[in-house]
Amino acid sequence: MKNKKDHIKTPFNLDKLDKKVIYTVPNDYFSQLPGIIQSRVTESVNSTKPAVSWSFGLKYALPIAAMFIVVIYLVISYQPKSIDVQAMLDDVSTEELIAYLEESELSTDELLSIINLDEFDVDGLIEEDIELLNDNEWDEILEAYPDFENEI
């Protein structure tokens, strides 16, 4: 017959236990550890240094090259733009042009000799002039130039 007390375990009391860390370390571990750590520290310090050391010449060449690039850029940026004559003329109104031509000392023949008129411009001018002629003027021209009517 089993004793009931066998089933009642003695409560464990932590305070009565000898405080001990049961783990062990390899021999000489702590004598070697500082050296291992120091070598890793040295390695980390050396790894932060740049792999390539810049030569004396390169140290000055780079800033000069940078300045040269900046100067070239400034020169290109501030070059005056080519004058667009056509655009300038487009800005002048027709009235202003007529007023200028009327005030100028150039004759019609001189103006016509300066201007390069194409075929359409000439036909347009002729038609305009013809519209401005009265009947008497028109008769005089036809009498002088019988083939004129055929040519227009």
Next chain:
Amino acid sequence: MEDKYLLEKIRNSDSRNYGFNLLVRDYQERIYWHIRKMVIDHDDADDLVQEVFIKVWKGIDKFREDASLFTWIYKIATNECLTFLTKKKRRFFLPLTDVESELATKVDTNSQLDGNDIQLKLQKALLKLPDKQRLVFNMKYFDEMKYEEIALITETSVGALKASYHHAVKKIEEIITHD
């Protein structure tokens, strides 16, 4: 060795390496065992303790001296442990109990343990605690640190730490009693 002396040596470029070497020799064992009790495996603890001191080297110039050097280094070590254990769980998508089993297996299969049966049971019972609670227990029980110091390291209130430790003790006693 006094913090002031160590910091003076380290902050001088001529004696920086010498000062750092002294610091490592001064703190290495305490930091190692703090980490080892959490991660169990020596190789993992070795990696982590090296990482801790590398971080100390990199951060020593920014150390504000608002706490002791020991507290600062211990805090770095604590964070490294917790990060390591969290990554371990995420990497293999292991639930908490599987990581606990893995660590318990490391305790069981470690042929170089130096302790009796009850002390072995204690280590395995500790693995059943959440990482932060286990951390607090280790610092209070094994390292015999004051609650105020643990509070600085874990950035937890003294009251919360006392409650955490009390519950941890009760839990462990119950686990070992019924083991």
